[in-house]
Amino acid sequence: MIAEIGHYALALALGVSVIQALVPFWGVVRQDRALASVGSSAALTSFGLVALSFLALVASYVRSDFSVANVVANSHSTQPLIFKFTSVWGNHEGSMLLWVLILTLFGALVALSRNSLPPRLRAGALAVQGLVAVAFLAFVLFTSNPFQRLSPAPAEGQDLNPILQDLGLAIHPPLLYIGYVGFSITYAFAVAALIDGRIDAMWARAVRPWTLLAWIFLTLGIAMGSYWAYYELGWGGWWFWDPVENASFMPWLAGTALIHSTVVMEKRDSLKVWTILLAILTFSLSLLGTFIVRSGVLTSVHSFASDPARGVFILLILVFFVGGSLTLFAWRAPLLRQGGLFAPISRESALVVNNVFLATACATVFVGTLYPLVLELLTGAKISVGAPFYNATFVPVMVPLLLILPIGQSLAWKRGDLLGAAQRNAAAFGLALLAALALIAFTQGGPVLAPLGIGLGLFLVLSAVFDLGERIVTRASGWRAVLSRAKGLPRSAWGTAFAHAGVGLSIIGIAAAAWSSEAIAVLKPGERLTSGRYTVVLESVTPRTGPNFRAEVARFQLFFGGRELESIEASKRIYTARGMPTTEAGIRTHGLSQAYVSLGEAQDGGVAVRLYDKPLILLIWIGALVMALGGGLSLTDRRFRLAAPRRAAPVAAQAQPAE
Amino acid sequence: MMLWAILAAMTGAAIFALLWPLSHGRTEGFADVADARSLYRSQLKEIDRDLARNLIGVGEAEAARAEAARRLLRAANDEERPAGETEPSLRRRRASSALMLSVVPLFALLVYGLYGSPDLPDQPLAARLEKAGPHQDFAIILARMEAHLAANPADARGWSLLAPIYLRQGRFDEAAKAFAAAVRYGKPDTDLLAGLGEARILEAGGVVTADARDALAEAVKLDPKNARARYYLAIAKEQDGDGEAAVASLQQLLADAPPEADWTASVRARIEQIQGDAGRKAVAALPEAERQQAIRGMVDGLAARLAEGGGTLPEWTRLIRARSVLGDKPAALAAVKTARERLAQDAAALAAIDALANELALKETAP
Structure with a gap:
């Protein structure tokens, strides 16, 4: 019955979305606020229904209800609970349902943000959103229905694609x-x-x-x-x-x-x-x-x-x-209506x-x-x-x-001072260039472009930091003043600096990939393999049984320049239901770098091992996290807070003080 | 019934939620203009404040103020008259209410009617497992055992129960794994080791692999009388090309067999097959006439043994084929007749015999 309720809720959501697309639009055209406000309630209702439907599918998965065709095709009764749960969107039908769920969730959020949106715009946007929802609900219901039933139910499911069991x-x-x-x-x-x-x-x-x-x-x-x-x-x-x-x-x-x-x-x-x-x-x-x-x-x-x-x-x-x-x-x-003209340097x-x-x-x-x-x-x-x-x-x-990014970042609105902006970034540029040159000298014969890439990344990070510093730190002011200026700086300025520094960090990580190295060998227990700065010694290969897979697990001792680090495990798994193999790489994070071991086929008594040295690779993703953090800071800027009186500094705060 | 009640309630709730704002919605027009005005007013204030804190130059502030003021004026010009509760607005409400009352249930019922299966109950795993009883689906018992073992992978007894089932189902790979697990987690057991050997052999398509041989040797070490292990070790000898040793081992196995053993027939058949293979090689070397003679002699020997009693389907099949190939139709027909009598209890065997007779065109001339 749960599956059927979910199915019906989805069908009902289609009807509600049709209303959401039609009535508020009519309201906007006719200047009728009552009709327009139907958009909000329709968006909320439609979200509620799709959420109900999604929960029903989740319940079917978690309870291994194999009378639902989608569950049979993508789940197995021996899967750990977390993967039964994630199997819901590990397949086409379920992931499209998740798509629609998020679509209606956004509709509901727009409906709820009463104070930050002009009602006309909100009603119009909800109508368009409703139209998109109609299209995708129809797509799910007519071509990718996750609630198709099977009778009689098979005893066992076909398991989720092992690569996705993660x-x-x-x-x-x-x-x-x-x-x-x-x-x-x-x-x-x-x-x-x-x-x-x-x-x-x-x-x-x-x-x-x-x-x-x-x-x-x-x-x-x-x-x-x-x-x-x-x-x-x-x-x-x-x-x-x-x-x-x-x-x-x-x-x-x-x-x-x-x-x-x-x-x-x-x-x-x-x-x-x-x-x-x-x-x-x-x-x-x-x-x-x-x-x-x-x-x-x-x-x-x-x-x-x-x-x-x-x-x-x-x-x-x-x-x-x-x-x-x-x-x-x-x-x-x-x-x-077109807006005003720009000065070329601004x-x-x-x-x-x-x-x-x-x-x-x-x-x-x-x-x-x-x-x-x-x-x-x-x-x-x-x-x-x-x-x-x-x-x-x-x-x-x-x-x-990326090279001109820091300049733009320190230009003022309306009329900027290119020379000033360049001067303000000269220190960061000089430091970054020095670092790049030092790297080139240090790693003679190595890749040439990589140090320049690192220099570029550093330039972005440093200029973001210096830009912040310049806004916060002034001459002859104690740390208390600095703190209060830091507090007074709009969050969006912080966000800009973080996001741009994040780009820089990612660039450094990407550029450093030029120094990564790879080695492949067939190892027997006791044998060693070296790649870059890391050396592994194969300790043992043992079988292991997981809930729905079997694995051959290889244990390695890991050495970094003669010093032993925590040992590392890599494995090959066979998922029994589909008979499909996956590799589970062994990764040891060491500072911002990683040693990465993966197993190949077993050959004449040994096992093929690949070892990678990945210097600074974590920076790629740390950079992305910092970018997202910058976006988050910008999002919490005062002027976006719900129902808050507008209080940002549109023209002045980011302009340079007239000194 | 219950389901339809719930679905009806859901429909009702959805329509009610849609109708709600129509009865409680505000009747005035949009207040965007006011919003815009407050936006630009605060923008103007902002500029003043920044000027006071010396954050913006006088000239720039003047320009920015002029710009914001222009926008404010433009927004004020856009002002529209609030609509109010008028006759057309009431008509619109009635129309959209009617639209909701019709469109929503229509879409839901149409789509659900096309694709839904309201009569099908849920069948979660737990419920299916609880439906125990003599008519329980075998696959479900299996699923239950597998689930149990997944949770307790060190349960040797569970593995030892599951392994033979896999073996019988022809899932040799999994059988071998299950036997191996049972051996690993349990006490050393000759039968499990022999089973492991057998599973590995069958997994390898009948070839006695080194792994299998290890397991078998282990089994025999624990119990020198283990018939299954000895049988497969004998097969291994045959595979190594030592037919005589294989036959000797198998005959020894027969000699040691307890009287109630039900596997002696297949061991005998195997001995015969090995000897047959060896004999066939020898026979093939003879001159034409003698070869015919030798073959006829072997067939007669088989017939004589079968005439004494017993005989399995493969043996009878072999005899009937041989007689027919040798052109001795009456003898073939006689063999078919006897075979049908002997195997009368086994419907499948009878069918096989009949099919064979058809294939060889052995028809008793109707009296």
Whole structure:
């Protein structure tokens, strides 16, 4: 009965979403506030129903109810409880239900934020959101129904794909989906504003927290996914420029641009048309990502569903929402009132430059992702576009952007002082350059570009720190004054500094990868293998039995420059239900670096072992966490707090004191 | 019934939640303009405050103030008249209420009616396991045992019960693992070791692997009389090319067999097969006439032994085929007849014999 209640709740949510799409829209058009307020209650109701439905599916999984086809296909009675739980979204149907759940959750949040949103905009956005929900609820119900039943129920399920039986699955998809789907809100706001024809600083203010929220979660989701791939796939790689990864990276790039352009729009009431377009494009890229991953046009870990009917359905959704909103944009955008002009040297101009670079970077990823697909469609030729392409296109776009970032960061609004900004960053630049040169001298004969990359990363971190310091520390003031100035500094300034420093940290981690090393050998117990700074000695290989898998576990002693560290374990698992092997890499974190051991096939008495030395690799993900933290700080800026009287410093606080 | 009551209640609650704002919603128009005005007013105040704290230059502050003021004026111009409770607004409410009352249940029932299975009860694992009794699904007992062992992997007794079941189901790989676990966690047991050997052999497609041989040797060490282990060790000898030693071991095994043993027939068959293989090699070397003679002699020997009584289906099959191939149709027919009498209790065997007779076109000419 639980499964049936869940199924019915989903069907009911479809009906409610239809109302949510129609009635508030009518209210906006007719200026009828009563009708418009139906949007809020419909959004809340629809969230409640989808949540009920999701809980029903969770219950079916946790109780191993094998009369539900989806549970049979993706679960096994011997799975540990946590994986029974995460199996819910470890498959196509369940993950689409999670998608819809998060979509309606965002709708409900918009409905609840009474005081921070103009009611007209809220009603319009909820109507658009309702339309998106209708499309995806229909998709779930008609093509990917997780509540299909089986009778008689089979005795045992087919188990979840072993690669997905990992804590990573508990975290990565929900984070990523919150990011993806969060951009549906900015999309809804943009479309609502286009229909209404009113776009101003109010709009930017209203949209910014949602953009930030989605961006934070997308950042975390991508970082988590990358770390998961790093430790689970056993290749020691953390980014493969795989189309599925790119599918999440493109909305991230566009979203990053959007965060910056909404600032300009809020402060200066300009860049409106571009911002609206970005808001539309960002969500369109999210939809495109969903299409790429879900339609089965490519095969990867993520493509657990390849059903042409689903692909066509998502393509229709994609065409409707992207095409529809762009048509609306082409029709209404020329009617928007343009904002004021910029001085060429000013923070707003710097942000425009940022947007141009980010959009270009996003376009290169877009081409690299779609070109092989289109080519295969037209000629049947299969090519793969990998790191060399992106090194030649993406990197050259990003490097100048990152180099001028600190300058833009210290320019004032309206009219900046380029020379002053350059001077303020000279110290950071000099220090970073010195560090890079020292590294080149120190690691003679090593990779040349890597020290420069580290220098670039350091430049970003240092300039962020110095920028903060300059705002807080003044001459002849005690620590008490510094503290009070630190408190007085708007959170968004802190957020900017953290986010930019985070980018720097990630760059350092990425650049340091040039010094990583790899060694492969067949080891018998007692034999050793050295890679970079680490040496392992194989102690033993023993069988072990897990709840639903068997494993061969290899224990290694780990040495770092003659000193013994805690020993390390790597294993190969066979999941019995599917007879599928997975590798569990052994990873020992040592400072910010990691020693990474993975097992290959057993051969004549020994076992193939790969050992990697990954210097400073943790910085990649720490950087992402710091970026997300920066986003969080910016999100808690006073001016976004619900019902708080507006009290930010739009023009002055970030301008330089007139000395 | 219960389910439909719940579904009806859900529908009612959803519609009620949608209707609520229509009856309690405020009737005035949107207050955006006021919101916008307060935004720009506070922006102006902000500039003044910053100027007072000397955070902005006089010129810039002037410019910023002018900009905010312009926006404020523009917002004020956009002001619209509040709608109020009018005849059209009432009509709109009635229309949208009707829309909700019809659209929501219509969609829900239509979609659920198409895809739902309201008559199917839940069947969680716990409930299925509790449905114990003589008619319990065997797979469920198995699932229960597996679940138990998953939780207590060191339960040697559990493994020793599960292993033979896997073996019988032909899941040799898992059987071998289960036997190995039972051996690892339990006391040394000759039968489990022999089972482990057998599972490994079957897993390897009948080849006695080194692993299997180790397990068998261990079993025989614990109990020199272990028939299963001795049987497979004998097979191992045959595999090594030592047919005579294999036959000798098997004959020794037969000699030691207790009278009630039910496996002697298959051991005998195996001996015969090994000897047959050896004989066939010898026979193949003879000149044509003598070879025919030798074969006929062997077939007659088999017939004579079967005539004494007993005989398994494979033995009878072999005899019938041999007679037929040798062109001795009456003898073949006689063999079919006797076989049918002897194997009368075994329906499957009878069917096999009949199929064979059909295949060889052995039809008794109707009297």
